[in-house]
Amino acid sequence: MxxxxxxxxxxxxxxxxxxxxxxxxxxxxxxxxxxxxxxxxxxxxxxxxxxxxxxxxxxxxxxxxxxxxxxxxxxxxxxxxxxxxxxxxxxxxxxxxxxxxxxxxxxxxYTSLAEILLQNLVVPMIKKEYGVQKDITQAWNSTMEGLHCCGFNNYTDFKDSPFNKEHNSFPTYCCSSTNNSCTENMAETANVKGCFKQLLLDIQKxxxxxxxxxxxxxxxxxxxxxxxxxxxxxxxxxxEEQVPWILPRRSFNLDELRIRSQDGWLQLDKDPDGHL
Known part of the structure; x- marks a missing residue:
């Protein structure tokens, strides 16, 4: 080949x-x-x-x-x-x-601008959907468990969410303890970082x-x-340069015969004896 x-x-x-x-x-x-x-x-x-x-x-x-x-x-x-x-x-x-x-x-x-834009999108979604929409709840639980963080900013993102209203508590990831209940005082004392800041910290590391x-x-x-x-x-x-030129099978006038080279066309003339 x-x-x-x-x-x-x-x-x-x-x-x-x-x-x-x-x-x-x-x-x-x-x-x-x-x-x-x-x-x-x-x-x-x-x-x-x-x-x-x-x-x-x-x-x-x-x-x-x-x-x-x-x-x-x-x-x-x-x-x-x-x-x-x-x-x-x-x-x-x-x-x-x-x-x-x-x-x-x-x-x-523009990291700070991106944080503001995401915050305006994500925090309202948490307050509205967390604890009601199964997919969103599981997604946030996996994120908080993997990054060891709480919410987008902190535990306050879950205030007045369906989960907070139903259980009168916050996700256990927002507290240092592994208890099933995480009260507001416990979450405030634990002071777990938000997921956005934790993600930036991991990227910087x-x-x-x-x-x-x-x-x-x-x-x-x-x-x-x-x-x-x-x-x-x-x-x-x-x-292409190595391919030889092949003259076509046709009649031609030797007086006007030309061949092509890399520098252009070459004219072939006959000498007085009739040779090219």
Missing amino acids: SCFSFLKILMILFNLAIFLGGGALLGLGIWVTVDGASFLKIFGSVSASAMQFVNVGYFLIAAGCVLMSLGFLGCCGAHRESKCLLITFFSILLIIFVAEIAVAVVVLV NASVVGGVAAGIGAVEVSLPRNLAVPLRKERNRS
Whole structure:
């Protein structure tokens, strides 16, 4: 197998993986949209927690369509060895990479703004749904248990919630003790951190790992297809240059015979003896 064929196969396999991944996300998104109840039964409260902030079904469908289109474009560009398709493919990848960096910068710079926006969405939902909606209650219980936190800000988020009104207490995660009852005084004394602040604290503790993983994903995202396609194109051009010119089987006038070289057309003339 030649180097050209090997690079071409690698490029096609890389984009085929992107295409199949997009198809999986698309199918998952359709499943969540059509039958979200069965999805929650299988994947549990983590998925329910995500559904509090975004419509997971439509998000997965959109992401799947984008990835499938990107993979199809890359496969066609590699198979046809089309410079236009490959440039379009790289341009889209570069746009996605820049968008990821922009989102990361915005999140880091405007963390306080994000906290305010989320607080305005999440806290009213807790006061209205916690203790009534099973999925939301399980999602928050799993979050508080995993992060060792209480509510979005603290225990006060659960005041006047259906759970608080029914049991006249707060979730046990808001107290240091493992008793079944957590009164307001106990929660105030325990002073358990809110989940948003605890999440930020965990991210800061593992900032180097998170940054390294993000940088690695971005580098692979941009460099791998580029490093595959650039040699692919060069090898293709080299192969075309090595193909010899074959004269067609037709009659021609020797006085006007020309051959093509790398520098242009060469005119073949006859000498006085009639030789070329």
